[in-house]
Amino acid sequence: MTTSSHTAAGLSRRTFLAGSGAFVLGAALPARVLAEAAGAGEGAAAMAPAPGTRVAAFIEIGADNAVRFLSPFVEGGQGIATGMAQTVGEELDVDPSRITVDYAPPGPDYLVVNGMRLTGGSFSTRSSFPVVRRLGATARDMMLRAAAARLEVDAASLSTSDGVVTHAATGRTLTYGDLAEEAMALTPREDVALRDPAAFRWIGKPVARIDVADKSRGLAKFTIDQVVDGMLFAAVVHAPYYGTEPLSLANAADVKAMPGVHSVHTLPGAVAVTADSWWRARKAVEALDVTWSDPAPSGIDTVAADFSSxxxxxxxxxxxxxxxxxxxxxxxxxxxxxxxxxxxxxxxxxxLAHAQLEPPSAIARFNADGTLEVWLPNQMPDAFLKLCAEAGGVAPEKVTLHQPMLGGFFGRHFTYGSGNPFPQAIALAKATGRPVKLVWSREEEFKMDAMxxxxxxxxxxxxxxxxxxxxxxxxxxxxxxxxxxxxxxxxxxxxxxxxxxxxxxxxxxxxxxxxxxxxxxxxxxxxxxxxxxxxxxxxxxxxxxxxxxxxxxxxxxxxxxxxxxxxxxxxxxxxxxxxxxxxxxxxxxxxxxxxxxxxxxxxxxxxxxxxxxxxxxxxxxxxxxxxxxxxxxxxxxxxxxxxxxxxxxxxxxxxxxxxxxxxxxxxxxxxxxxxxxxxxxxxxxxxxxxxxxxxxxxxxxxxxxxxxxxxxxxxxxxxxxxxxxxxxxxxxxxx
Amino acid sequence: MFTLTINGDAREVDVEEGTPLLFVLRDTLGLTGTKYGCGIAQCGACTVLMDGAATRSCQLPVEAVGDSAITTIEAVETDEVGRRVVAAWIENEVPQCGYCQSGQVMAATALLKDTPDPADDDILYGMSNICRCGTYNAIAAAVRQAAKA
The missing domain is CATH 3.30.365.10 (Aldehyde oxidase/xanthine dehydrogenase, molybdopterin binding domain)
Incomplete structure (x- = not known):
């Protein structure tokens, strides 16, 4: 049972164990973070090159003064996107309601949870709060210095307010968008001052969530809502006994002749159909007459035929x-x-099942240049990236993840071996030569969810x-x-x-x-x-x-x-x-x-x-x-x-x-x-x-x-x- | 081939009989605001209005729609009651993950169109949609506010 499919990819056991105590107990954050949390975090030592320090990896400011924050954490209802906007906005001096927060791609910049990256363990805010404040403050300082150079004045004579730099003596103003290119070319200072908590405008306040309007209008896009040109839809049926395998299909030709069906497949522990719509794929896969291998007759070493709670x-x-x-x-x-x-x-x-309302899904697309793109829900991007590379037979640097917000998670979207649909989507995309969108029916989810x-x-x-x-x-x-x-x-x-x-x-x-x-x-x-x-x-x-x-x-x-x-x-x-x-x-x-x-x-x-x-x-x-x-x-x-x-x-x-x-x-x-x-x-x-x-x-x-x-x-x-x-x-x- | 009236427009769709309206909306017409949650009319994430009444589109075969007017979340704010419901949802910051909320908004709109001043029990029995994030109290508060708006 506990084979390599159960091992989280991208992390050595030693690496994770160093963090596992923190995951559970919250006791092992890096000394630098703890020191900053305790209010002792100023000075050069606090800015050693490390995850969570490279401003350009986290903050993008457009010429139109739009501000985007790339978050280490995925939004799944817990409100973390708003918390990130408040925290970075407070120090950057941009109203959080103007900040777009997206889930950052995999990569070393975002390993801010004790040298790892995950959205879980109730870690997001407490692990990143000093880091995100400092990123905002560092970026604001770069804006001030860029403005000082442009206006040929002392930076100390400048002030900021919601993304605008003002030189009070002359009344001249520049937006962050005006300055972004020059500012981002500067070397970040390691000793920026953080805002006095007594002067916080947004941190600690009941700032409105930034995602509720879209979610109230049906505009939020989850993985299950994603569409890729030319994609096939896929549906699967898993083995009735966990760990058993499909042996033969009695009616594959009949099923392949059903409306809209593209192809019929056997996968590890499952059978699959691709078609031109998900409903057609589902009807077809559920029509397959499959002979499955037998489970062990008895015991608790496997999910045997008589296994019970x-x-x-x-x-x-x-x-x-x-x-x-x-x-x-x-x-x-x-x-x-x-x-x-x-x-x-x-x-x-x-x-217990997670029973999040969004059924798991994934889209996989192999591109002509040898790259693989995967759309999937996840709480741990770097681990998923590595598993996608393995499943697709490509190098990790050839894989791009697209990571929409989560329709509930509660722990559902870690790597759980056969409990995730993306390896199947990748296998089907490879087999068909087409982009494939795989959606698990609710019944398949309740069969396969890790509990x-x-x-x-x-x-x-x-x-x-x-x-x-x-x-x-x-x-x-x-x-x-x-x-x-x-x-x-x-x-x-x-x-x-x-x-x-x-x-x-x-x-x-x-x-x-x-x-x-x-x-x-x-x-x-x-x-x-x-x-x-x-x-x-x-x-x-x-x-x-x-x-x-x-x-x-x-x-x-x-x-x-x-x-x-x-x-x-x-x-x-x-x-x-x-x-x-x-x-x-x-x-x-x-x-x-x-x-x-x-x-x-x-x-x-x-x-x-x-x-x-x-x-x-x-x-x-x-x-x-x-x-x-x-x-x-x-x-x-x-x-x-x-x-x-x-x-x-x-x-x-x-x-x-x-x-x-x-x-x-x-x-x-x-x-x-x-x-x-x-x-x-x-x-x-x-x-x-x-x-x-x-x-x-x-x-x-x-x-x-x-x-x-x-x-x-x-x-x-x-x-x-x-x-x-x-x-x-x-x-x-x-x- | 069926002709459906979706959000005021006639839409031709080439699907078999028995195809649930939900998947016609989502996969044929690209109206992904309506969500798939369970497929058996239990969770309510797929709720749309059919001639103004809340209807679970996952169990509604396309041929059963007939001439009825279907309204989805994408057009709910063209309805005065729906506009008030969405406004109350936003002001009360109801959504958490948000996945069930399209269906909740549609169910609330139908409830208020039928029962403009609902008692607590009307909300309790008129809004059976599941929310796994547990936003039930915020939903009830938003429904009461939308009723008074």
Missing amino acids: AAMRAALAASTAEGVSVEAEGDVDAAFAAAAKTVEAEYDAPY RPLSFTRFKAAIGADGMPTAITARTVGEGPLGRYFGAAPDSSMVEGITEKPYAIANRAMESVALPHPVNIAFWRSVGHSMNDGFYESFLDEVAEGGGQDPFALRKALLAQSPRHLALLDEVERISGGWKRGPYTVDGTVRARGVAMASPFGSETATIAEVSIADGATKVHHVWVAFDPGSVVNPAIVKRQVESAVALGLSAVLVEQAVYENGQRRDANYDTYQVLRREMMPAVTVSIVESGAPMGGVGEPGLPGVPGAVVNAVAALTGTRVRSLPLANTALSGA
Whole structure:
């Protein structure tokens, strides 16, 4: 299973591992960036030749004074394009609403995330903020010097305002567009001053998103909307069992004679048809009578004929393999020996699909000059470029990527081997000699999407005579995407959210046990945190109950030495109108609340959810989140990102699950693969707390507190502690 | 060969019976503002107006369109209600990834044409389009604003 197709291209294992800690924990940014983030970044050392320093690679100014910023990060709904415009505009002195932001091509200039480039790990803003500010300031300085030369005055006598340089003494003005050519010929200075944050006009303000008008008018172009002259459309059907192959086609000639059909193909693990329209290609490929190879009859080493989510969960629970310590503190054995009481519980969470609304697609075109162009969605351009070159049999420098914005991603668009359509598009373009646009139907996407791993953890806690926990242990069994794709061992993406919790429990022993999944697994919004914080926070409520403690009061007690966390608990208590666990009655429904905390991606959250039960199902009425990412660039976007993450967290805790039965995924489309719908969406209140701590992530951290808060609220209301997600699998009765 | 009325224009399209209107719009006519999400009328990304009513074009065979007037997102602002909906969408900064939003705007336009002053439940039951980014609350706020505009 874990062959080279699972290895991210373009990165040696060593290179990525150097960054993998940062990817997960946000702790390993380059010293220069950290120094700048801490406000100590002036001086020549800050401008060593490095990614993120070459102005011309990032900023283009046209003769018409139009400004374009080439972003290291792809826009997929998170608002990063606007954040980039605000940040570079602030220092360049150009109104962000005038800046066009495009996703930069692959290349060394853009490796600004710890020497790598990816849109993920909630890294975009926090990794690049000082870099992008400096680029803007450096470019503005070049404009001033070019203007000084042109006007034959001292640069100090000039000022700028929204892309115009003014010489106040004479009233003369020049636009950046007038100066761009001369300015870009200058040598960038290494010691430009950055704007005083007290004078920020756009950074830290709720500046309007720059992409909403086009998106409200249907004008935004995603990969699936791209058109290339002379292209064929292609559709595929993948093997019914993951890892099996097409052996023969009984009716290829009949299918080739269908309207508009150009050609019929077998591919690794799939069959394909190209035609003059996608609908014709799809009808034709689905008419193929294919004989597929057989899966293994049984087991979990491959996706066997009897493979199931239930069997995988049972195997994780039954594992007796020795674990690897991922967190150890104090003397757990002594604490358990002295315990007045112990608590033990097992938690699991299912596989999940990304279920982004845009089905994956790709266009491939081989040109007469030996170059290959590929249009594709991606979160990691350099890795995709290398894989495109390999798939096309051309040198990487012969490959051009076109990278439209993403119709949702949530971790979908990393390199997942057979989970991406572009190798098929390239193979079909090569076979047909024509440009090929391949679109996966929703059914094929739900068959082939790489999934958030199913996960299992067993907890134990020791409680002292005073009702306070004295020890906690956790044993997590399974596999995470950092281990699968980047060789991380132990795999922090398995245990994040169980390790490094802030609570003062003196004795801790957390271990992980590697047990590979036979299915394709993925990064999914907030990765391991998406399940683990929920497990831990639910178990902490069980510990509170075991010790006769109120869960909110217990958390305050365990965080007594942590002002940052206490402040968040105080804030979530305030915005929710004061802590009350319930049950209580509101508008004729009996409700209760749960609380959970999480420390994902360098940020901190405290979350309270209010629930009732109707017809055996959980109804979430309100979610309150106090969110501390240290500092923010755009509070309006941050609040919407937290709300979006809350929605995905609710989807996961309430209804969502990708289920294997008899070796196949059960759900082929949204009719049975349940996701959060309007009627399940609660009111969401978000309060941003800017503690001034180092900048943390934004896109993912709103999620991990949600499952725990909801499960805890349900337990408070019903007395039922649900330890297997989603809640929809358990029939509940209201208090 | 079918003749369709799309955004006020008669358009001839050479496709088989059974071809969903969605793919006629997107691939034959190049109107890519209408999106393919699921193909089974679950997600609503493909919503267009058929004689003013919200219709999921992925499950509408081309031969079923007949003489009905089809309005897509590309022409929604030629409609007074649609213009207000788009304006409210922009002012409320509703879209995140944006992929579902063409369908959301069309569904909201149809809702407000039918129910000019919708109650919360009208929005709840009249707008069943999926948004994976979870913009449901922003959508509801924009619909309420467009109703009052």
